Amino acid sequence: MKSGAFTTCLWFDTEGEAAATYYTSIFPGSRLGEVSRYNEAGPGQASSVMTVEFEVNGQQFIALNGGPQFSFTEAISLKVPCADQDEIDYYWSRLGAGGEEGQCGWLKDKYGLSWQVVPVELPALLSDPDPARAQRAMAAMLTMTKFDIAALRKASDG
Numbered sequence: 001m002k003s004g005a006f007t008t009c010l011w012f013d014t015e016g017e018a019a020a021t022y023y024t025s026i027f028p029g030s031r032l033g034e035v036s037r038y039n040e041a042g043p044g045q046a047s048s049v050m051t052v053e054f055e056v057n058g059q060q061f062i063a064l065n066g067g068p069q070f071s072f073t074e075a076i077s078l079k080v081p082c083a084d085q086d087e088i089d090y091y092w093s094r095l096g097a098g099g100e101e102g103q104c105g106w107l108k109d110k111y112g113l114s115w116q117v118v119p120v121e122l123p124a125l126l127s128d129p130d131p132a133r134a135q136r137a138m139a140a141m142l143t144m145t146k147f148d149i150a151a152l153r154k155a156s157d158g
Contacts (some may be wrong), residue, residue, distance in 0.1 A: 016063030
């Protein structure tokens, strides 16, 4: 049995190509790959897009236009680790455009896919050896939609 890198398959109704184009436009260094089409055997309409391969941040994805049987839920999300507030603001505004904001850095994009836009320092703040600092950071986090790194640090510091 040959092992290799995983490819995440994202199931869309009919908007897989548009979603792949959208995601690759947001993340620098991303690219679109091979597009396959349905033929007369179906189940999609002949010549319509069946799958689109794409790469985001070195991760391989395939967008499948599989029909309306399944849709995304918050049970799975993609985490975007951000080095600073500018990155948080950038990804939050682009991924959230036409979507829906959630709590604690979570949002749904316009296709219904859930994302976590999170500062890379969040785990350290939440697991600070000083329990009071960690609790203050957690309490502040629970009040936020989009993360504010300065506010998290200030809350942690007391």
